[in-house]
Amino acid sequence: MPAPPVPVRVLAALAALTAAAAAFRHLHRLRRALDAERAARRLTDGQQHRDWEAFSIRLDAAVHAHRAVAEADQVLTDALTTHRDPEGGSHP
Template sequence: MLTALFVALALTLTTGLVAGWRLRRALTAERAARRLADAAHVRDTAAFVAAVRNGQRHHHRTHAVLADADAVLDRALAAHHPHTRRREGDGHD
């Protein structure tokens, strides 16, 4: 009778230890997956911000080139048509 009690106690203890070990492994795997997801989010956000900033720089460069070209055209037109002057708010920015 005492032997059966020890066997039952050992079996219960072993089952509990195995369940605890499996739970610990599952939680460790979940933490690792969370760290990977967080790192991917940071990487993707940084790439998106870099792309937006690159697009803004391109836009500003393009705008500057177009403004310079507009100024050259205005000077050329003013030389050929001195009576025509550009007015503020005529739709050309």
């Protein structure tokens, strides 16, 4: 006996169901990839913010140190010019 013919509607329904399942799986994978990208972006932004704060702190410390050295240099320059003779000698 020959196998009974499969109705075209059943094949069409199976094809539609398979296409819908494939589309759902594809969308699910895309959503997971997008979530992973968003998480990576949040981590990167957080690290950048932390690094920027650390850089700002180090820069402020360097600027303050430079100002202190400049002030000390000015004090020494003033002290040396006060105690120097116009002829190049020093006061006792």
